[in-house]
Amino acid sequence: MRKSKSFVLILAICISFSLLLPVTALPQESSSDEVDFAFPLSEPEQAVKLANVLDRQLIFAYVSQGCSYCQKLKEETLQSEAVAQLIKSHFVFSFIGLDKKEEITLPFPNFREITQIEPAARTGFRGTPHTVMLYPDLSGRPLAIRGYRQAEPFRRRLIYFSKFDRKMVSFYRFTDGENPKLEAEYYNYRREIKEISPEELETLRKAGVDIPLLEEKPPEELPEGEEMILNLPDPEQASQLARQLLEKGVQKVFVVK
Secondary structure, three states: OOOHHHHHHHHHHHHHHHOOOOOOOOOOOOOHOOOOOOOOEEEHHHHHHHHHHHHOEEEEEEEEEOOOHHHHHHHOOOHOHHHHHHHHHHHEEEEEEOOOOOOEEOOOOOOOOOOOOOOOHHHHOOOOOOEEEOOOOOOOOOOEEOOOOOOHHHHHHHHHHHHHOOOOOOHHHHHHHOOOOOOOOHHHHOEEEEEOOOHHHHHHHOOOOOOEEOOOOOOOOOOOOEEEEEEEOOHHHHHHHHHHHHHHHOOEEEEEE
């Protein structure tokens, strides 16, 4: 496939940026698989599919080899319990290595030829690490974190993006502690009941999504959790159980149709 101009430009910037690093920097970056995270990682294409099924926002973290601050992002910021819990509960996370030259087309709904590089190119990429938060259907304004951030500033940006519309509330208003007249509810909990197809359920199974799945018949005791998946043979039972779960405090229920 012919490489896009944005892909080549960002790859060139990434290489130039890496050459400027001092020789005393941290050793060559190890792969993300060598660092344990308290939240699941997804490949970019899978991340887009999961985000659209789960109504979760996306996080693309652009990294490169030899980037000491990319390693600090992995080993310090993303190891924070508060940061990891927010990502696990409200986002789908994917690392994108800029050392890989192949171009991938991401399966965003109603869009064509959106590559894994374009979210970085459209949000002022200057070098790695570069983190971009996106809506699963590319609606709304993305939020970029350019460079390295410690855990607390990173956490505040996660909360801001997952709760507020950037067109209505700026990050500066949010950090100033103003109380805008908006429903400050997590994005992925705004639709309390979502119908999904058997194919989408299979996507969640293959990804190993850690959400309780209730099948065959309603349980005697309602389970605990922020989210639930119902795959019951009786649609009326499923609908009734979904309402009961919401009344009990479950934030979102997925009903397989």
